[in-house]
Amino acid sequence: MNSRACLAGAAILLVAMPAVARDSLGVYDSWGAFRDPAVPRCYAIAKAQPSKARRDAQPFAAIGYWPTRGVRGQVSFSLSRSAAPAPAPVLRIGNARFDLKGSGRQAWASDKSVDAAIVAAMRAGATMSVSAWDTRGNRFTDRYRLEGAATAMDAATVGCARLGR
Template sequence: MTRWPIALFGPALAALSLAGPAAARDSLGMFASWAAFRDPGVPRCYAIARPLPSSRPADYRAFASVGTWPRRQVRGQVHFRLSRKLAAEPRISLVVGDRRFALTGGGGDAWALDKGMDAAIVAAMRAAGQMSISATDARNRRFTDRYDLTGAATAMDAASVGCARR
């Protein structure tokens, strides 16, 4: 399964941080702690959120996203930018409600193992109120990024509809 690089999601973080407008991206709405965007130039659409605030140090600006690339026939692909640089063998674990998933990843990113796992994670996200992703960082310490899932289902729906209109 092809995974798309972090650069695809970087501009959405700027829009979420309100640091300035994300050029060539259409906001499809804010839904509690989640937002949805469409990038008609690619085209792609995605739901995205930041983790809950934390006082611990971070290497990266973390986020969770669910993306769709209609031309590539990719739908509902889950991607996490973690708050810390990962160890060589990071043991990445996602908990969504009462479901657990072992993810793959490297650097500061994590993904589902395949399309089936993407679908299971998205289904769990729609039913749960929170999720957390834990991994081992480059200093061999465990860390966890936590997310509120309020608005996630609506943001994912907005992203899907946004790309269906193309």
């Protein structure tokens, strides 16, 4: 697994951990922003919209910032089911389509330029969805509202501005 994949996996695990030593930076519609000065890191996060489809776990999207590592706006997803190795999960925001990398229930952008394109699309979009095929051969989709996403990402950016110094 490459370093980007390890960092994305670590982001998912860190975000999923109990809220010990985390500061809330605010809740903006369906998105929240948090800071963890002990790591240091900040992130914007949202749960997927409710669904009647089978879910093995609660899906969520996160945009992470690790100022001491020079990482800004790293996009990652925790999927509602374990995805099959192929085809890759797909993120759709409006008319934009992004092929994601992934393993099991985790998915992430392939590189920094894709992270930046996704963040820009999120700022302009109203909804996004991540679709994949599960390990049983069934297609599934996790859907998100984007109201508040831009403000939560801005709060995370500002919240981490001084942590990297």
